Amino acid sequence: MSLDASPPVFDAAFQARLAELFAWRRDVRRFRIDPLAPALIDRLLDLASLAPSVGNAQPWRFVSVESAARRAAIIADFERANAEAARLYHDEQAALYARLKLAGLKTAPLHLAVFCDETTGQGSGLGRQTMPETLRYSVVGAIQTLWLAARAHGVGMGWVSILHPQAMTTLLDIDARWFFIGYLCLGYPEEEHLDPELERHGWQARSEEGRRLLRR
Numbered sequence: 001m002s003l004d005a006s007p008p009v010f011d012a013a014f015q016a017r018l019a020e021l022f023a024w025r026r027d028v029r030r031f032r033i034d035p036l037a038p039a040l041i042d043r044l045l046d047l048a049s050l051a052p053s054v055g056n057a058q059p060w061r062f063v064s065v066e067s068a069a070r071r072a073a074i075i076a077d078f079e080r081a082n083a084e085a086a087r088l089y090h091d092e093q094a095a096l097y098a099r100l101k102l103a104g105l106k107t108a109p110l111h112l113a114v115f116c117d118e119t120t121g122q123g124s125g126l127g128r129q130t131m132p133e134t135l136r137y138s139v140v141g142a143i144q145t146l147w148l149a150a151r152a153h154g155v156g157m158g159w160v161s162i163l164h165p166q167a168m169t170t171l172l173d174i175d176a177r178w179f180f181i182g183y184l185c186l187g188y189p190e191e192e193h194l195d196p197e198l199e200r201h202g203w204q205a206r207s208e209e210g211r212r213l214l215r216r
Contacts, residue, residue: 025147028156029101029197031108031187040153041110044186048146053138055123060142060181063172065111073171074163074183075105081162100201103160108185113168114143115178139181146184156189 010018045062053059065071082102089097105111116139118132128134143159150157165180174180198204 021148021152023194025151026156026193026196028158028185028187028189029104030190031104031156031158031185032190033107033109034188035109036155036187040155044146044149044153044155047149048142051138051142051145053123053141054128054134055126057120057123057126057128057135057138059117059120059122059135060139061115061117061178063113063115063174065113065172070171071105071111074111074168077163077167077171078103078105078160081164085162096201096203100203101197102162104158104185104187105160107190108158108187110186112184112186113172113174114139114181114184115169115174116181117175117178119175119177136179136181143182143184150186154188155186158185159183160185 048060048062049058051060065074086094086097116136118135120135147157147159160183163183168174168180168183169176169178193200196206199206
């Protein structure tokens with residue numbers, strides 16, 4: 001029987017750098033048009049696939065959107081969804097919403113649509129009999145892993161959520177049994193900021209509410 005390799009030791013210096021990575025992750029909306037090398041894209045997807053998944057199902061499915069016509073259709077859907085969302089706000093909040101840059105769809109060199117394959121036989125259903133939605137949670141974990149991996153390689157990522165999910169499935173000619181999770185823009189950032197864009201422009205400051213530990 002072979003022995004497992006010794007686990008790595010993550011010292012204080014590494015832990016500090018890791019904290020920096022978390023802080024600098026950022027939701028990027030402003031990209032340079034420089035393309036990402038195919039080898040780099042492959043490396044980032046390899047790292048994303050190290051994410052945990054329920055029953056080791058690995059249900060994430062990444063779709064590279066390269067067709068100019070499909071990208072244009074997705075931008076048009078974003079503009080429709082954004083106009084619908086804008087009508088929910090009024091007065092000063094409406095004016096602020098109109099000034100926010102909420103997507104980098106026109107400049108990001110890499111567009112990834114991410115789906116959850118809910119028909120996968122991988123994992124044989126382990127761990128999801130009472131909570132089948134954990135398949136989708138697993139895909140979100142892969143997206144977060146990709147986000148951090150991209151930042152570590154100097155690449156920015158933005159998650160575009162102002163889209164109509166069914167339109168993404170139709171526009172990309174995807175199996176209807178795959179569930180749309182998110183649309184990602186990736187590329188080298190045009191500018192670098194430690195603070196989130198929405199905080200910088202006065203939409204929402206970081207809250208302490210989520211880090212409160214409830215005790216029962």
